[in-house]
Amino acid sequence: MFFLPKYCSEMNPIELEWQHLKKDELAGQIFEDELELAYAVIDGVGAREKKGNYRTQRIKFKSHHLSCCGI
Template sequence: MNQDFVLPSEPSYTYYKRGQQKRLEQTKRRGRRLSIVGLFQQESSCVYGLVIGGVERKAYIRMMEAEAESAAHSKRIRVIVQDNGPIHRCHEVQQLWSKWESQGLYIFLLAKYCSEMNPIELEWQHIKKDELAGQMFEDELELAYAVINGVEARGKKGNYPTIRIKFSSELVTEFFVT
């Protein structure tokens, strides 16, 4: 459900003449990480938000509250698959599970160390390896724009809409279709 991006991206695979080596110039400063949190439904949609640093528990809870309200409104059961990250299973979140279930939102936690079973993790890896590979970013803003463009490119390739959530401090405030 969430993933971190850093200023230097993974190197891409390329070919060079024998005896030459690919070089990536490092940025002059190490930036803070950029975290992405999202909800992905294959061939349907990707809702995501970006945060400098880590995703706060309150922002995650607000995002899940919005999903629970949407499930209740649509009267359709919604299941969200998550890894065992601390934010997904903290005490405050566990206390909300029964409330969310009564609204039609169910949280399914994957076994520990099995995040590859979650399709959104594959999307995050494709963004890193296909859309951002081999690039260097001067600052977190430049990285954020590259990630946004990467998510949009994945959406176009998969023929699904991307919806970016804007966080205001710890609350999910707005949804924007991109």
């Protein structure tokens, strides 16, 4: 394991995916609330998965794990 420098998005591959997701799948949309945005992100990741011919996996966290953090 190694740590990336702060503000060095070009060294973090997920940042490139977020950039494309925002530019291509989510661009120009307005969302009523966070839930609508969350569903749009899920759909956008699915679209990128099909377009890029790679596989993604959705991970669901149980709420009792988040309660320890005040969320």
